[in-house]
Amino acid sequence: MSKVLMIHPDRCTGCRNCELACSFLHENVFRPVISRIHVFSWEREGISVPMMCQHCDNAPCVNVCPTAAMHRNGTTNWVEWNETNCIRCKMCTIACPFGNAVYDSITNKIVKCDMCSGDPECVKFCPNKVLEYADDTSAVRSRKKAFSAKFKEAFKEVTQEVK
Amino acid sequence: MYGWTGTILRINLTDSSIRKEATEPKLAQQYIGARGLGTKIMWNEVDPKVDPLSPENKLIFAPGPLSGTFAPSASHYNVVTKGPLTGTIAASSSGGVFGPELKYAGYDAVIIEGKAEKPVYIWIKDDQVEIRDASQIWGKTTQETTESLRAATDDDAKIACIGPAGEKLVLIASIMNEMNRAAGRSGVGAVMGSKNLKAIAVLGSGAVRVADPVAFKAAAVKARQKIMAHPVGGQGLKAYGTDILVNILNGVGALPTRNYRESIFANADAVGGESLTARLLIRPRACNACVISCGRATEVTAAKYQGIGEGPEYEAAWAFGPDCGIDNLEAGVKANFICNDLGLDSISVGATIACAMDMYEDGILTLKDTGGVALNFGNVDNMVEMVRQTGLREGFGDKLSMGSYRLAESYGHPEYSITVKKQETPAYDPRGVQGIGLNYATSNRGGCHVRGYTIAVEVLGNPVKLDQYTTEGKAQTVIAHQNLTAALDSSGECLFATFGIGAEELAELVSTATGVLYSTDDFMKAGERIWNLERLFNLKAGIGGSEDTLPTRMLKDPIKSGPSKGHVNELDKMLPEYYQQRGWNAKGIPTKEKIMELSLNLSDRDINEIQSKEKVKEVPIKR
Numbered sequence: 208m209s210k211v212l213m214i215h216p217d218r219c220t221g222c223r224n225c226e227l228a229c230s231f232l233h234e235n236v237f238r239p240v241i242s243r244i245h246v247f248s249w250e251r252e253g254i255s256v257p258m259m260c261q262h263c264d265n266a267p268c269v270n271v272c273p274t275a276a277m278h279r280n281g282t283t284n285w286v287e288w289n290e291t292n293c294i295r296c297k298m299c300t301i302a303c304p305f306g307n308a309v310y311d312s313i314t315n316k317i318v319k320c321d322m323c324s325g326d327p328e329c330v331k332f333c334p335n336k337v338l339e340y341a342d343d344t345s346a347v348r349s350r351k352k353a354f355s356a357k358f359k360e361a362f363k364e365v366t367q368e369v370k
Numbered sequence: 371m372y373g374w375t376g377t378i379l380r381i382n383l384t385d386s387s388i389r390k391e392a393t394e395p396k397l398a399q400q401y402i403g404a405r406g407l408g409t410k411i412m413w414n415e416v417d418p419k420v421d422p423l424s425p426e427n428k429l430i431f432a433p434g435p436l437s438g439t440f441a442p443s444a445s446h447y448n449v450v451t452k453g454p455l456t457g458t459i460a461a462s463s464s465g466g467v468f469g470p471e472l473k474y475a476g477y478d479a480v481i482i483e484g485k486a487e488k489p490v491y492i493w494i495k496d497d498q499v500e501i502r503d504a505s506q507i508w509g510k511t512t513q514e515t516t517e518s519l520r521a522a523t524d525d526d527a528k529i530a531c532i533g534p535a536g537e538k539l540v541l542i543a544s545i546m547n548e549m550n551r552a553a554g555r556s557g558v559g560a561v562m563g564s565k566n567l568k569a570i571a572v573l574g575s576g577a578v579r580v581a582d583p584v585a586f587k588a589a590a591v592k593a594r595q596k597i598m599a600h601p602v603g604g605q606g607l608k609a610y611g612t613d614i615l616v617n618i619l620n621g622v623g624a625l626p627t628r629n630y631r632e633s634i635f636a637n638a639d640a641v642g643g644e645s646l647t648a649r650l651l652i653r654p655r656a657c658n659a660c661v662i663s664c665g666r667a668t669e670v671t672a673a674k675y676q677g678i679g680e681g682p683e684y685e686a687a688w689a690f691g692p693d694c695g696i697d698n699l700e701a702g703v704k705a706n707f708i709c710n711d712l713g714l715d716s717i718s719v720g721a722t723i724a725c726a727m728d729m730y731e732d733g734i735l736t737l738k739d740t741g742g743v744a745l746n747f748g749n750v751d752n753m754v755e756m757v758r759q760t761g762l763r764e765g766f767g768d769k770l771s772m773g774s775y776r777l778a779e780s781y782g783h784p785e786y787s788i789t790v791k792k793q794e795t796p797a798y799d800p801r802g803v804q805g806i807g808l809n810y811a812t813s814n815r816g817g818c819h820v821r822g823y824t825i826a827v828e829v830l831g832n833p834v835k836l837d838q839y840t841t842e843g844k845a846q847t848v849i850a851h852q853n854l855t856a857a858l859d860s861s862g863e864c865l866f867a868t869f870g871i872g873a874e875e876l877a878e879l880v881s882t883a884t885g886v887l888y889s890t891d892d893f894m895k896a897g898e899r900i901w902n903l904e905r906l907f908n909l910k911a912g913i914g915g916s917e918d919t920l921p922t923r924m925l926k927d928p929i930k931s932g933p934s935k936g937h938v939n940e941l942d943k944m945l946p947e948y949y950q951q952r953g954w955n956a957k958g959i960p961t962k963e964k965i966m967e968l969s970l971n972l973s974d975r976d977i978n979e980i981q982s983k984e985k986v987k988e989v990p991i992k993r
Binding site for chain 1: 438439440467474513516517548549550574575576577578579580583587594597651653654655656657658659660661663665667669678680681
């Protein structure tokens with residue numbers, strides 16, 4: 208059965224251990240800008256929201272990719288990036304509605320969550336159980352949807368605040 | 371370099387010059403970073419006799435080698451300068467993300483020199499550094515400043531800034547970062563204000579590298595597990611915040627009440643962490659890489675004290691609560707929000723108001739002095755109003771803005787000020803907890819608990835429990851805590867990591883991060899070196915053994931009631947032993963042998979100048 212990464216933003220304290228762990232595992236250095244997960248904090252309201260690739264069912268990054276470097280893995284159902292096939296046109300970074308695919312000029316890579324090949328480091332380093340690696344059952348899906356609704360609410364609040 | 375970035379940024383605001391210099395590996399090794407490295411730079415470059423608010427003073431923002439890594443709770447940077455409140459070296463530590471961000475931008479320290487002609491802020495984006503006009507944001511609160519500067523620079527920029535208090539040279543002004551994190555003590559905000567520097571905005575896209583990634587990760591994971599398994603580090607602080615201490619200190623009869631007139635407070639629970647959690651907490655908050663989450667996002671909906679923000683932590687809850695004879699939690703939270711917004715040290719502000727209340731109760735201050743504001747103990751609304759007036763130097767707040775020592779002295783009654791070296795002591799009564807009194811008396815930045823937090827052993831039993839009332843062995847306990855904390859502060863760690871790990875784990879983290887092998891002893895030795903250099907700085911500034919004392923109230927007036935009834939602080943039983951074990955002479959001056967042993971590399975002229983001070987100084991303890 209495929210697995211998904213669920214986010215519980217209501218539990219997030221904004222510590223960014225996930226970002227640091229992600230960067231260190233993938234790059235061997237602490238460089239949060241190329242972490243595959245990012246935590247955005249609004250200090251005035253005390254809210255933090257982790258953002259990462261949603262591995263969308265109908266993924267705009269896959270649809271837009273001219274070389275199929277961005278593709279769906281048939282076994283895991285995750286969206287994956289192939290470094291060799293990629294021509295660095297960066298269309299995927301524009302297509303992603305969440306901004307979760309990013310190009311890093313220093314490493315010349317598209318930076319996007321790869322689920323750590325099934326053992327996500329961010330989940331291991333989160334001290335507050337904000338991130339959950341769970342079987343992709345219908346029960347989990349419905350919970351995931353409930354949390355995404357919270358996301359929406361959080362964003363609405365923040366957007367209003369900014370305006 | 372590993373751990374360290376290898377670059378120090380030097381900005382002179384007088385001539386607008388910006389320079390990048392190499393971090394000297396030898397100094398980094400000896401003084402680790404942050405507090406230690408900053409103090410060494412101060413020692414090398416600034417005359418300790420300098421007026422703290424003059425352009426000749428320098429202001430150093432320095433993270434440590436662990437800042438920016440995932441060493442648990444390694445979020446800190448230190449602001450190092452000569453403090454205007456105390457006249458001593460000041461090293462004020464703050465968490466959040468600002469310190470790590472300086473590392474990602476590529477810097478081990480930012481040294482600010484001189485004074486800008488008009489208000490400016492500094493924008494650091496990796497290696498691009500600009501001094502920009504700040505006239506539009508001068509006068510704004512820390513929240514407004516943070517939001518304005520993010521709009522002007524980058525939405526993700528991390529901002530350290532002063533509020534109106536720092537601009538107006540309030541001697542108890544703080545520097546705030548990410549709105550709610552404070553480099554709070556010794557008046558560092560006033561130094562920033564004196565330089566016409568409103569803020570530093572920083573955004574970094576670079577990396578912090580460690581020397582041995584595999585060993586570093588193993589050390590960090592082990593340290594995390596220890597902290598998370600600890601009852602205080604892993605559970606208590608996340609559930610209730612540091613405010614959990616209100617009921618604990620009240621229970622052992624050492625919760626200073628009404629400006630230290632008493633040491634238990636009848637309705638303490640009303641302002642404790644349990645009440646805060648039940649009534650006003652939104653959720654716990656954490657600094658970078660933290661596994662503890664002691665921060666409190668809180669909201670008050672009651673119209674009178676309405677607001678949303680962070681805190682209070684224990685010290686602020688005490689300062690605006692029991693110390694002022696107040697049991698109104700919402701008012702304390704509001705007072706703390708005002709401190710964050712105006713950029714004030716909540717400990718010193720609350721304690722200064724408590725001192726004024728004490729003088730008012732005894733008729734030394736009258737309504738004529740206070741601008742018609744009644745300052746009896748327990749006067750909730752006027753306490754909150756005085757916080758605001760202090761930050762803006764309005765009305766009687768102008769007097770309060772000098773801190774309690776100068777306030778009480780100006781009315782001819784310095785004994786009402788509960789301060790050491792002119793800085794307000796925090797929320798642990800040293801009559802009921804002996805060792806913390808010795809730590810207050812000898813602290814290099816004046817009255818302060820986080821130079822040597824012996825409360826850990828004397829009250830909380832971490833890692834072992836010592837009798838709170840005995841003086842025996844406390845000199846050694848205080849020295850060990852002071853040395854460890856000096857090294858820890860210099861590494862970029864948060865003091866709360868010691869609820870789980872100690873010198874051994876910290877030495878391992880710093881060693882694997884930097885590639886410089888620190889044994890546990892080396893790490894502690896670095897802490898001792900830093901402590902002694904701070905002491906030497908203060909001695910050259912003219913502050914020595916005769917200032918290693920406590921307020922008369924702590925030494926002479928026994929606690930009136932509660933578990934600690936009848937106790938005073940017996941400093942005279944501990945201080946001579948402290949000097950001796952420190953390798954200092956009877957006047958509290960480091961001996962030549964100790965200076966050599968610690969490789970402090972002082973010139974003979976410096977040593978002679980410092981040694982000659984003992985001839986003019988009186989006996990160490992005032993009685």
